[in-house]
Amino acid sequence: MEVSIFYVLLILTVMMSAFYVFKSDGQTSSKPLMLKAISSFMFTGLAIYACFINMFVLGTFIFLLGFVASCFGDVVLGLPDFPELKEKKSKLILSGGLFFAVAHFAYYIGMILLFGWVWWSLLIAVPFALFFYLFNRIIMKINYGKMSAGIAFYSLFISIVVCQGLYAFISLPISIYSVVIALGFLLFYASDIVLMRIYFGENQNSKQLYYYNLAFYYSAQIMLAVSLFFL
Numbered sequence: 623m624e625v626s627i628f629y630v631l632l633i634l635t636v637m638m639s640a641f642y643v644f645k646s647d648g649q650t651s652s653k654p655l656m657l658k659a660i661s662s663f664m665f666t667g668l669a670i671y672a673c674f675i676n677m678f679v680l681g682t683f684i685f686l687l688g689f690v691a692s693c694f695g696d697v698v699l700g701l702p703d704f705p706e707l708k709e710k711k712s713k714l715i716l717s718g719g720l721f722f723a724v725a726h727f728a729y730y731i732g733m734i735l736l737f738g739w740v741w742w743s744l745l746i747a748v749p750f751a752l753f754f755y756l757f758n759r760i761i762m763k764i765n766y767g768k769m770s771a772g773i774a775f776y777s778l779f780i781s782i783v784v785c786q787g788l789y790a791f792i793s794l795p796i797s798i799y800s801v802v803i804a805l806g807f808l809l810f811y812a813s814d815i816v817l818m819r820i821y822f823g824e825n826q827n828s829k830q831l832y833y834y835n836l837a838f839y840y841s842a843q844i845m846l847a848v849s850l851f852f853l
Contacts, residue, residue, distance in 0.1 A: 659693070666693055
């Protein structure tokens with residue numbers, strides 16, 4: 623019965639997220655922002671329920687804190703697109719980024735507690751960070767402006783977290799858990815690359831960019847939530 627409820631929640635979460643992605647043209651009004659908040663709440667609830675029927679240990683509890691911080695980050699990062707908040711765009715992006723930094727830190731520590739850590743994952747993170755920062759900076763001609771140092775740090779930080787997720791795939795026996803958590807963090811990485819173009823690129827209002835970013839992001843969060851079910 624509990625397993626059936628999980629799959630029902632999973633289907634509802636996917637449907638809600640897909641509905642939001644296809645209905646959103648950017649968070650320029652309260653309605654899409656509300657849909658975004660509901661979608662984020664649902665993948666967080668899915669993760670909590672996965673732990674409820676599987677196991678609550680310190681690692682999964684800290685991992686869950688990442689979903690909670692992500693919810694706050696989602697709402698805050700939806701605010702810069704409101705015309706009346708245009709002057710506060712940089713501060714809001716920074717605030718949202720801090721929430722996601724907390725989320726990634728929670729994911730990172732949670733994974734270390736669940737399946738360990740190796741030093742060479744930090745080395746692998748360096749080329750990931752360079753690609754994240756330089757792809758948009760050089761190839762896409764994006765100017766980060768005063769936030770260049772912050773973006774460079776975030777590039778390294780998220781790359782470290784992503785490589786920890788990949789370590790699960792490398793170190794653990796091949797399973798649904800190891801595959802899903804690795805794919806989840808790769809999609810998270812892709813969504814953040816697109817997000818840089820939305821906030822700093824010339825085509826920041828492109829509907830296509832919003833669709834890519836949101837599709838990658840919600841797919842990533844749902845996969846991370848599902849991974850807890852197969853842990």
